[in-house]
Amino acid sequence: MKIKYILPLLLFPFLAQAQKKKLTIQQAVTGLYSDLRIANLAQLQFCGSSDSYSYTRKEDSTQVVYIADPSTHEPETFITLSELNGLLKTQGLEASKRFPSLKWIDNSSFYFKQNKSFYLLSKKFKNYSIQKLTTVPKEAIITATNSKKRQHSFIKGHNLFVSTESGSQQITTDGTENIVYGQAVHRFEFGITNGSFWSPQSNFLAFYRMDQSMVNDYPVIDWSVTPAKSKNIKYPMAGGTSHQVKLGIYDIKNKATQYLEIEGPTDQYLTSVSWSPDEKHIYVGVLSRSQKELNFNQYDVATGKKVKTIFTDTHEKYVEPQHPLWFYNDKPGEFIWLSQRDGFMHMYLYKNDALEKQITKGSWVVNDILGFNNSRNEVIFTGTKDGAMEKNIYAVSVKNNEIRKLNTTGGWHAPKLSQSGNYLIDAYSNFNTPRNIEVLNVATPQSQKRLLTAKNTLSDYETAKVKLVRLKVENNTVLNGKLIYPSNFDTSKKYPAIVYLYNGPHVQLVKNTFPYTGNLWYDYMASKGYFIFVMDGRGSSNRGFEFESATHRRLGEVEMRDQLKGVEFLGSLPYIDSKRLGVHGWSYGGYMTTSLMTKYPTVFKCAVAGGPVMDWKLYEIMYTERYMDSPDSTDNKTGYDQTRIWNKASDLKNNLLIIHGAQDDVVVWQHSMKFIRDAVKNNKPVDYFVYPSHPHNVRGKDRIHLMQKITDYFDLHLK
DSSP: OOOEEEOOOOBOOOOOOTTOBOOOHHHHHHGGGTTTOOOOOEEEEEOTTSSOEEEEEEETTEEEEEEEOTTTOOOEEEEEHHHHHHHHHHTTOOOOSSOOOOEEEETTEEEEEETTEEEEEEEETTEEEEEEEEEOOTTOEEEEEETTTTEEEEEETTEEEEEETTEEEEOOSOOOSSEEESSOOGGGOTTOOOSEEEOTTSSEEEEEEEEOTTSOEEEEEETTSSSOEEEEEEOOBTTSOOOEEEEEEEETTTTEEEEOOOOSOTTOEEEEEEEOTTSSEEEEEEEOTTSSEEEEEEEETTTOOEEEEEEEEEOSSOOOOOSOOBOTTSOTTOEEEEEOTTSSOEEEEEETTEEEEEOOOSSSOEEEEEEEETTTTEEEEEEOTTOTTOBEEEEEETTTOOEEEOOSSOSEEEEEEOTTSSEEEEEEEETTEEEEEEEEESSSTTSOEEEEEOOOTTTTBOOOOEEEEEEEOGGGOEEEEEEEOOTTOOTTSOEEEEEEOOOOTTOOOOOSOSSTTSSHHHHHHHHTTOEEEEEEOBTBSSSOHHHHGGGTTSTTHHHHHHHHHHHHHHHTSTTEEEEEEEEEEETHHHHHHHHHHHHSTTTOSEEEEESOOOOGGGSBHHHHHHHHOOOSTTTTHHHHHHHOOTTOGGGOOSEEEEEEETTOTTTTTHHHHHHHHHHHHTTOOOEEEEETTOOSSOOTTHHHHHHHHHHHHHHHHHO
């Protein structure tokens, strides 16, 4: 179809750049974490159950913890680092060079960890006291912390323990590398970030038990030792055997464990673990392996037996739970569930474990629930109600569903809500705001207090002009993109262009954030005379279920068509040289890059693909079977065959550099190795580079080397 596009909407404000400094490659890669770092307030947080907030800052020769009441915002010194070090000395501990991470109980006490022990510091008037709470073994890994009673669950020697003020209790005894306790399962899918869950009153600990003995071993080689060593990981590939998970409940008082009696196949997924406020019940989302049916069940904590199924969500493509239940007012049976059942992520209110109503509606998504304001009966949340390129803060009435926008300046907001729900700490940026931090009164959000206005650390540097582009593709779907202009742009010249992409689920590249290019490497490449084009095609996040699931069963196909519409747009601009186009992406973006170079081999003159998926059958079960279904011959074998690219090296016509981390345990090394083998077989001179000692992403100082190598490759073939 003929490309349709809407003229660029937004121009990044910029001044004459003649006297401005150019970014170095080091600054482009690590500058925002070093010399170009945007100012922030360290450890800015609410003080536990109090509405007061605190932060740390260096004053003269020492660091200081400040605390402020939001009614006055007058900061007062709570404690200095030298005073804390004096208290540490009384415990036989060495002085600290900086404040440890503080966890506030209220506005007069906090606890912190030092040398594997936890200490409580309290202040009454001007007097301090410190006491040792609990200790975990040096080699232990802490899995969950309960702030209410300062209890911790931890793993030692593959087994799960809890540490309380009265001592440690061992929960399990049969833990091995194959029997894993208390850790995140299902490879961190379905919103799972941890594997241990304290009950509201701290009387119980729920925990995952994962048996992965039936999953195939996969070797990851450690090249740093001689001879090199092979470390086997458990990697369940699409269509293969998955691990088996149970959920246990440990009773702290009685020192007894009860496993939930969860019916169904052993390879189903247990998600969204949620405690009832009265601790009598626990809720678990039981998701079928096909991910097309979710049964949200209630279980009795005392017996482990199923009480009832609260609801069932089904979809012909997939159901993807991403959050636990949220008991907003601490009443048993009264909760909010976040679901995409109407096509967008919205809130649903349940009372007496039955659906009462849908609270939020519309062609936009709720990102996160922050908390509840009891006096106003409002849920505070972030969402995209004012556009998918922004994340703003809202309050919705549980009574009448009316929504208020709480922030006055649009952009990308990262708020924290006090436990009372009365105040917000709002840190945000947008295309011309590096970082502002404000404290808002939820009842009267217009009366905010500015705590920080960060300086633009790029003001003395040459940065790129950016235009927002909106393209219309199939079914009049509008895609958001950014066109980044080269320095000293001259309409009479023709320039090379690089398409940077990801275009996979749960990722959004085009956002109203600082810097507006999204990546200082783009600014660096612009200074070298390149156009950069970035676009979120169908399949990317924050646009609703239909938009993200348009790629179902054919990953890479719809996305390539969208990205080629972007290329067509670039070709319509007289100052872009269509014969000098490059493309670059990592992970899913690496898959897209290699797919474009093999399926549309004459479009791009060169490409760099990092950590690329080459065959979805070689990728993990949970992610792949959601978006591709099973590779079984009775399901979607055709889809897997059509999207496999390791056997397409013979179709390659132009220059391709593939980069992979030698210890990649996400997109395993075999993906690119199979492609290289096919390239050799077909006499295709693919360029290839490996980063020893790096997993899926190349980080640290080696990332400078990575981005210089990518830059040099484009310079070699596009200049």
